[in-house]
Amino acid sequence: MGEPEGAVPLSPGLTVALTGGTGFVGGAIIRRLLEDRVRVRALVRPASLASCFEAKGLTWIHGELGDRESLRRLVEGASAVIHCAGSVRGACPADFEPANVSGVERIVAAARESAGHPRLLLFSSLAARSPELSDYAASKRRGEDALRSAAQGLDWTILRPPAVYGPGDREMLPLLQWMRRGILFVPGSGAGRLSLIYVSDLAEAVLCWLMNGSGLNGCFEPHDGKAGGYSWEEIRGVARELYRRSVLRVDIPRPLLELAARLNIPASRFFGYRPMLTPGKVRELCHQDWVCHDEDFRRAVNWSPRVGLAEGLRRTLG
Template sequence: MATSVALTGATGFIGRRLIAGLVRDGVQVRALTRSAPATQRDSQVEWIRGSLDDATALDQLVDGVEAVIHCAGAVRGANEATFRRINVDGSRRLFEATQRQGCARLLLMSSLAARHPELSWYATSKYEAEQRLASSAQPVVTVFRPTAVYGPGDRELRPLFETLMRGWLLMTGPSETRLSFLHVDDLVAAAKTWLHHSPSGARVDGSFELHDGYPGGYTWTRIAEIGAGVRGAPVRRLPIPAGMLRALAQANLMLARGLNRSPMLTPEKLRELRHHDWTCDNSALTRAIGWTPQITLEQALGDRRQWAVD
């Protein structure tokens, strides 16, 4: 495994879990942050103050490291410009810094949403960031496209699971929708397995989908069945009418713009939520590095620690 790694997004949901895993493995981490967390003062972590807009900080971040993992990105926004500034332009600056500093390996933590860039500003920005990386002169380029990630520290899927465990499943899409999920610890394991492949070993180039391995994806019916089995009581499905969701999303967007905030639920995001097929295929990544997921949704729901907020 690489002994020194540069990491962006280290204070985010995935980044916090990843940095803890790397430290446990004895990896020296250099992490980009606007302000270093007061509660994280590990000697294995060097905090670089800056952002994706700061070329000097990015050069300092990647100078001399063996690998770069790019987790930072915007998942909320009231306009396309927000996603483009962070996910596209910010990523481009990081890619340029890795080339200037001669870093041989880079892992971009993208999203399965990039498979359908037409759906949302977020999906478009993730796809364009992938295209920028693919056209760069980076020697070893790897893209992870995880599906919906949940686990300790997650705030986006937690309401869905909490409501499920109270006996209600709020359905935001058609009943035939197929969803997929990935526990954050399985994503961290995939990133660490990728690091294990040294430059002198097998190259891991390309784009790879990741999910928890459940075949064919989860239907809303199956999610309700899993919830009922875990809680030992029935789960009632509550479909939310599409018209109501669209009205809520539009109102939320207008309110967020008026308050200068970054909303999650917008008409753009709703198109993602209601897309009919978010199934995945892990086989390419398994062949490349030998990673396989270990945590099923049923296992995670049975242990509140697996999806509670830190």
């Protein structure tokens, strides 16, 4: 593919190393950085090679988070390292440990050994705010603690995004598709509030961090700009107005979710898959406060989200 007319040359010396580049969020970050002529070096596991894509300025490093040599090649000469890889499915703490905790430790160690001491950006989760809820949430908190402990003297930032959605998403897509058909499934009593963020806004936040976020050394919760988040009724109202149809709200009783989760654990062992729906995930789904607070981050990196829920749904589902 030829260079766009009037394009600015790739920034000399500015290279970002990234894990999780074949995932939904990581892929969006790569594409946004490449748009600004930032070189990207991304780690890819052998099992994910089929998900790689080619682009000018993008180099894939074949390896694993557990391979020290792979990480050395990944971060060598990088100005910043973004750890976006993570495990979201699992039946026990050990399923989350390699990517969410020990992976963070190894990334920080590689950055320390790199001559340039690159800046570090850890993608955590809003779930880390309540580690008692699930093995996943606890692993995300331990990953944050590992970064804070191991990255002393380095330039680091932690982002705790809420639910991320957009084209290419697979986790939230079924819920959104049902909502377009006229049914909104709500976990538990539906009494809580939650923040959301559209994937391109999150990728833009990373670019702003890269350009303006030096020396933050803190934990931040970016969201789509809706102060106080959304209630399920507000989400239903947005869908009703957008799709110009009635939207039936269906509350799924917590005991039913818990039963399904308990049955899913032995089923996952028998059929050999890592489960998403677990008792811990049910506690997350029924938790009543998933509202972000990101004012400090927005000011610090000069970032403003552009896509609200209605526009985000339109872009995601058409």
